Amino acid sequence: xxxxxxxxxxxxxxxxxxxxxxxxxxxxxxxxxxxxxxxxxxxxxxxxxxxxxxxxxxxxxxxxxxxxxxxxxxxxxxxxxxxxxxxxxxxxxxxxxxxxxxxxxxxxxxxxx
Ligand SMILES: [Fe+2]
Ligand SMILES: [Fe+2]
Numbered sequence: 001x002x003x004x005x006x007x008x009x010x011x012x013x014x015x016x017x018x019x020x021x022x023x024x025x026x027x028x029x030x031x032x033x034x035x036x037x038x039x040x041x042x043x044x045x046x047x048x049x050x051x052x053x054x055x056x057x058x059x060x061x062x063x064x065x066x067x068x069x070x071x072x073x074x075x076x077x078x079x080x081x082x083x084x085x086x087x088x089x090x091x092x093x094x095x096x097x098x099x100x101x102x103x104x105x106x107x108x109x110x111x112x113x
Contacts, residue, residue, distance in 0.1 A: 003093040004047040009056050010086065011041040016057040017082065020064015021075060029112075036106040043099055076112040083110045
């Protein structure tokens with residue numbers, strides 16, 4: 001599978017996860033994360049489209065809601081895991097410049113302390 005396809009589905013999933021968490025916890029940081037992830041998803045749509053985008057998105061909305069109700073400790077653990085995997089993926093597969101550098105910078109701000 002090519003990197004643009006994986007990034008497309010990864011960002012569709014990240015958008016869903018952020019949306020699900022934001023549905024439960026109406027905090028500014030989760031709204032911003034959702035908007036960032038949506039812009040990342042839209043960026044990768046320029047290279048490739050997939051019928052799996054919407055199913056992945058909606059599945060992760062449900063997962064985000066479930067994680068959201070489990071409380072901040074669980075949200076933190078899941079989000080930090082997902083974001084560190086996203087960063088690893090970008091560093092491994094892409095040159096970090098231009099739009100990808102902006103995406104990587106956004107992801108760094110999604111970590112929860
Ligand atoms: Fe992202
Ligand atoms: Fe992120």
